[in-house]
Amino acid sequence: MLFIAAKSGDVMSRFNLALMLGNVEERVKIMAEMGQVPLALLTAKTHDLQEFVPKLEEQLHSNDVAAHIPPNARLLLPPVPLIRPSDGDSPNWPLLMSIKDIFLKNAYEGQVASTLPEEQPFDVDQEEVPEDTERNIGAWGDEEGLDLGTPAGGDWGMDLDLGIEAADLPVQEAHVEAAGLHVTMADSAQTKWLKKRKLAADLVAAGEFEEALGLLRRRLGIINADPLEPLFKDMYWATCSSLPGPPQGLSLMWPMLSEGNLKSKEVQPVILYTMQKILERVKEGHKLTFQGKFTDALTVFRSTLQAITLSVANDQREEQQLLEMIDICREYVNLCRLEVARKGMDQTSTARMIELAAYMTCCKVQPVHLMLTLQLAMTISFKAGNYVTAASFAKRMIQGNFSNERNKEAITKARQLVTVCEQRASDAHSLKFDIKAPPESFKLCSGSLAPIAATDPTTSCPYCGASYTMQYKGKLCDTCQLSEVGLNALGIQLRPI
């Protein structure tokens, strides 16, 4: 930059750059060239640059500037800036034209992970043989998710209290595997933790993005890695700390540990997506759902679902809780997708609008949200002239376990509606929804957002477990937007076996 500034004759840039680089000679030269001879001499004398002094003194006709130099003068240099991550700054995310290539090629036979040494801040032991990620995959589903640009829904009402506190969760010692005893003191922290435990989160924390992607692909059938890129980066940067070195010297990169210190053999990286963090995000999603902000809630639940792939459970209980979180997120993603789809629809498709509202009442969500979906479906059905359907939702509200003060008014209205509907007893639109079937047995195809008949063969997403009709086999799951529908994969691993 300094050279470019000198070439382009930009004096101020030259001076500023010389100042930031701590290049005193250049500053003296610039000031002398610009006619600031006393300042140039003062700078040269302050920094004891004797080679400039005689020439500058000659130009000053023996005027003494030494008297202006403070007795305690010392070299002052600005701190060295740290490198900070930002958008478009890809530390070692595989720099490929298409993310499909990650899975199609022979990952480690074809290339070496450390081909970008300047972009790999941590020195990961080369003896670590990465797992084979070779495996060709079939046709990629080009299914796209629903349009998330639809404006969020209106306010549903009061604040939501979930009754779950992050502090209630147990904080327990992380599990350390007994295997992998060949760790030496000289190994890097990344090598040490990868020898003890090799979950996707550990690999990402060590900067082994490609190996982590390969592992997730084998375990969860991931065919769309795009949503994982920001998660990988966040997870990786969460384990990085840096200590600035001397001017123009290298910074010291220091990995953040959750357990142990760099001298010990038993180290574990900081895990960003802990159970507590996931729970906080689910609570945020619940709140947004209650407020009727379905587009925002959809984003939160889906990103949480994706983040769980990089979670680590400390014990069996936590593992169980994380698996439950996957189910919860899946149900809420489907609920939000149904409502976002309904809001974005042409207002003339009345039957489909009632259907989508009806399917929402079959999502396995918290009672407070179920009550709201029932109210919504009841109102839409009633206004569209589907009185029998509306009465069925009203009955579910009356018979359901919603008998607290908050719902008193809504249940009273539901009773009145049942009376009116029983007098009219007709449906203006025929629906693909059986009001007599129990809601628990309802199965939604997450691809077409239509019910799956009990006799139809079904398939599911290997990660989130969303159900699909067979025509969606081999396509990208619309719920988690990560995995291939119908692939027979190993399933998620949240702690060492």
Ligand SMILES: [Zn+2]
């Ligand atoms: Zn899925």
